Amino acid sequence: MIQNLFNTDESNRQRGQVGIGTLIVFIAMVLVAAIAAGVLINTAGFLQTQAQDTGTESTSQVADNLKVITEVGNVSQAEDTIGQVRLGVQPAAGAGDVNLAKLTLQYVSDDNFANLVVGLDNTSFNSGTDTAQWS
Known part of the structure; x- marks a missing residue:
């Protein structure tokens, strides 16, 4: 009778299904964050190159x-x-x-x-x- 009150097989299955859904959402969030980080790093590199070119041109106009x-x-x-x-x-x-x-x-x-x-x-x-x- 005590075994019927605590059905461990059914409880474990429900927990496993919730865990898989959470894992899928977590992996999706990690992928989105990785893509966003790649875009930010690419943009930062482009802006750094543009700033260096602008600084070189400005220096040559003033100093030359x-x-x-x-x-x-x-x-x-x-x-x-x-x-x-x-x-x-x-x-x-x-x-x-x-x-x-x-x-x-x-x-x-x-x-x-x-x-x-x-x-x-x-x-x-x-x-x-x-x-x-x-x-």
Whole structure:
């Protein structure tokens, strides 16, 4: 009579079925978490690469410039013009290679400004609408 009150076979079967269902849900949750972790790691790697590229480009824009160490020019007193300018330059601290083939200089005085563009073939002087060739 005591055996009928505590039916151990039926109780164990019900517990086993609940345990298998829980195990399946647990495995599904682990798989979803693994996929989400993979996506996060992939995104973090992409963002790190993009941040490194942006940092390198920003550094080159800021640091890759020239420092003027000497400047000499001939000024015509009669015409009040600059006839010749010689600049001594060196790369700024932390600068990489600087391409002088497309160098642009900007001249600024009290009442005038000009851009000097140095190219491979010639050098042009642009001041407002006036253009003159320099050699």
